[in-house]
Amino acid sequence: MKGIGRVFFWPPKGERLEKVAFQPLENHRQNVETLLRHWAMEGEFALHEATQGKLLEAVRHHDWGKQYTFRILPPQGSRGWSYSFSGHRFRLPEGLDDPYARAIERGHHDYSTPEVVRAVYRLVEQGQGDLEPDTVRRRFASDLYTYQMCDQIEAELSGWIWAGEARETPFLSFEVHPPETHVQGPPFPYGTGPLVFRLDPFPFTDPLTLTFCFQVHALEEGWKEKGLAERVRHLESLALKGGEEVRVEVRLLPWSEEGRGEAPPASSDCHTFYERVCGFSPNALQKEVWEHLHSENDALLLMAPTGSGKTEAAALPLLAQNRRVVLVLPAKALLEDHLARFERILKTLSSISHRTYRLIVDTGDRIEYMLFSKGEVRTSLKRHLYRGDLVLTTLDKLLYRYFGYDPERKSYAYPLRLGQPSTAFVFDEAHTYEGTAFTNFSRLLEALHVRGHPLVVMTATMPQSYKESLPKGFTPLNFTDEERLKREMGRGPYMGQRKLLFKAEGNPPEDFKAHKASRREALLSELREVWSGKERVILSLDRVKDAALVYRALKQDRPSDLSPLSEPSQEALLGSNLFLYHGRLDPGWRRLVYKRVKELDEQEKPYVLVSTSAIEVGVDLNATHLITEFCTPEALVQRAGRVNRRGTVANAEVRVVGSWIPNYLNPLREEREALEKYISLLREMEALGPEEARRLLEVYPRPVLQDPRAEVAFRLLSRYVYEYRLEYEPLHQLGFIATRSWEPTLTVVVREDEADPWEVEVPVGRLSYSSKQPHLAPSPEEARNWRLEVYRAHRDTDKSIQGGWEPLTTWGDLYRGRYRLVLKGELAQTYRRDEGLVQLPRIFRRERWSSDPPLKVRLRTWLYEDEGTEGVFYYTEESLGRGKGKRQGKPIILHYLADTALKEA
Template structure:
């Protein structure tokens, strides 16, 4: 089939654009790969995803952040379901891998009773280590049945339905039967995927861990084999780095090393973004022979103006009151600013008001995004207050965008959420012509030409290319990260046993040398007593099952976010507890040393806070817990906290880590 026929199967109204047909050709033919530089809303994901699915490639989509994966996974599952439904393939498998959450979902056609018998056989096999009845949800009821009775129970439900999707979740021993017109599909979800899927969605952090054989005790080397070592696997593999403009310093060093490694191994590489700087495009083209594909600007007509205001919050309220029948996106530079604006707007609109930021629980974020998408498709009004979490990957089409003054690449991404579709109209309003005191940390004079940028936005008449020209990326490698990558590579792929001790240590910087907390929000303060009681007798994984949590998937917070500022009072130690762990699956894996090495230790933070502004966990973590004192000496940063902030600690404890921050950069 040609590209036009394949795209029409996914959507009968879909005709591929010129850049999408060019991407199809480059994926189909031999070659190092390509860079796709195309505007927001121009179908970059479809440019790679649809050819890979139809050409039977194994596609790895690597994203800078977890929130981006949450927004994309349903899209790929929908494509695969459409393909299976059209009988073009027997099955497709999509894997989701962020470390804290991973699963593989196989999507295949329903073949009558034999399909149900296969499911029964797999569930019976699992009964040996996961005994108990199976929960069946469908036809408005829930039942727990013996594994031998699931076939007639499911048949009773589907016999009355014209179409359905049978969802089997093996880890939870649950089967959902969902009515769907004209569909007869089975999806089977397992926790382990081991990179055996057709489409893998992951982050740069997790991708590096898998590439170097971390993550699974028994099956570590399956990841490198399926990614890189297997000759046949290389031919079918396409590795796509989406939103590549977001990489800097440590992550940029790892990104460039991965691109060079894969191109050298004849694995096809794709680099995508709407705001790829020209110097980076030139370097990727000349150094790695990646062909540059320039896409189209397919968005609608936008007007742009700047409002100078000393009270941005009140200015936003005034603008919103005049536009309640529009689809409004308000982008603030910090979570605190976004929450304040959200609180201010609650009296204006409750039913259609949303808050969306990076410190919300993933399930809540996904729920909000899906609700917004439905309103978007029906052209219903809404008000979304958000942060830079909405800048990339979110396919929303607002009619009014209000944004804080921000950096050039951020402005392009934010404007891409307004009049996103062709033949639509929208208004973009920029508040201010400089950063405020509490978001001044965003100002990076070495990365942007602010003088030219401010002239362009003040005039209000500019092109995307003119804004991109004000971005001056620092294409530099961070030396220590670079060396660490090469050492790990030599051990895993060149069998250099001299590096075994380093690899066994697990030290690997992915995005930053600043470590992070796994944050769990507990429902009751008594949860701290439960944790203290079982430390040393149960693993962290077992303890988490015994305490009431608002979030089963942890939030990730850099530990330097918890540093105590001058003249600030530390959070009450009764509201927060830390737990350093070297092995979360072992009861003896707790780190009891006075000075903690965070590169060999997982840092858990358990939070109990029901006071404003953290009074509603559904709104996310608004106020961060501050309790660390800090000392900096050269490249070493030391954080110290009282023993009262630690679980079962007899001493005050220190966390010592590297603070590279541009001190050891070398020009490429």
């Protein structure tokens, strides 16, 4: 097989070039074939007798098309010289006749969800090949993955041999450990061998030897004087000439041979593991969960109050078994606590075992890939593809990954890794899901449970109806009893003690705006009553607008020892103890605020945190006081969970102001008797401990509400991704999953800055007004301060995604594209980073589709392109005017499905 398999440049960056080396295509192919022939992994990635011969047939023609598509690419920007074989996978030789082998060779560079599904569909539904359909469905994705692993291991080794480093590729599931010492500078820093490399895990039966061949050319001084195009041609011509041949022999050994490093902690000894990895002894709950997860593989329902160590209890036994752990959070606010504790845990684990551990954060607006090696930590900017020991994510993002979504190649790595039996799932605060979210949660649990994944569902206040809706087979473990907590959990002496003060209102308000103003003042009055400069107070409100107004009032009044921000900067945060926290802060600022509050909380220093419901679920704060608007029983119990969380506060208080909830927040509005009982209980209660919380939650038995459309969508997408049913591809191509609502979000950009962006995801409905709200319509002058954009993408010849943001000029389906609103000029300057997006611009006029029930929502805007502008949007026909001499505009309509009516299960 003639041609080039791989090209190496030195130095690797910039236009300056001293040496170039070419690996012959035949040498690359032979190495990949050797790895495949010795492959001996067990389980899902074991070679199968029905397909093993077909993989070997494919590898005999491996990368055949490279000899026709090779080209050198000159440096661009900070990137050095590179090369391309773009399109080579579509060139297959005539001799490769078997359909299965052809599909493996053609698909081995892509591994995207659509490519994998189409390949299996062609093999099965079109009757290509001689394999049973079930064999193709079971084997193709894992066979293709195994084939690519051999290719990637070979590529990783060649990178280490040439430059002493290799690209960190998240698709590769193996850790390559090179020789420990260099014998010379690069290239070939380890010399020419024989070299010993180790693999973790080791996928072969016995150690094996590979030979790498390089044709090396030293570039003459005069080469640098040539023009760029001439230098490209010269490098391409060198590929056809024989240079200095360097052959390197590589011996591949298991990672653990010869006792390299210290063995990982014993996975069977709970006490030893906690002491070595966490630095503390496990409590009773953690011991019991450890025993359960080490002795059984069924699902566990873990019920315990906030702050009882549930997270470590669920994750550590699974990490000790070397499983991939996917920790699913209901809200992004929980992330910082979990991230900080697991950074410490994985850092210690890597130091003890000398192995690399990977932690992934994947929440949509935040993607991080952290590597822990021998106690050191580094963050990679590359994609993660869920190549991690621990994945911190939300249900929303997990659903996207479960269905194989990623805009680039290798997207089927998500279903593959999530589907591996060794992957365990931990769902935190599971009681918080409702409606559409609960439908997705329950369907996902059912699918994972059927496949036998280890599952832990954690909750503090899950209603009985929710427990009964879980798939059969969950083992309950209950640690909510107050006496048990005191006796077995080692909690503080004031565990569960919170004084309750209820300040009721009179009749429901006639003037909503005046009522809200009065309630804000009542909350401020309560704060003044409790604040002496030593307390840790959470002040909770329903609306972002009210929270921001209270925050502004406190900044202006400045009670004694309360230090507001002088400016919205990280440095100013260090001197402040007054904070605002809600979901429309940009993610970077929200993390900084929570980190600072957490520091003060752990040091038992005073603060006032003004917040919405964004802070109420699972956040690890130990406040002394909660002052909250009247809210639902469940929300009140959750908010109270941030007070005296560790049982160390002697005089903790919860103060509830009001006795009326707006209809849009009130599930009790149809249950007048339940609401009256709830208010009556609050009047008679003097404390809010575990027993009182239980009584409050019993007031309103939460029904299980299912979303029929979400259930259908989940099942159809599952059939597409996991059963290779191509007829459901149009649904997958939408790229949209109704995770919590059928209402899409729009990215609002206040500041376009790659280093420090200011962006917030906002439901599109919050950016609109109805015909009954003409007072909310913006003026043409206001509309000049924003720009509506859509992301246009296309695939190049090798199926890579390219694209960018463009002004929106056409109608569109909000499910079929990505849209954003860029704020400009004076409007952008009106927003303060510490307050976030309080008053949202109303850029659309909202209209219901003319059907009963309304199936779609239309968002109307008008485009008026003026000379010297990027396109100005006006949002009322009146602002456009009509007739000669008046402004003329082009109507633009975006639409989406109306939110479904939920049904009781």
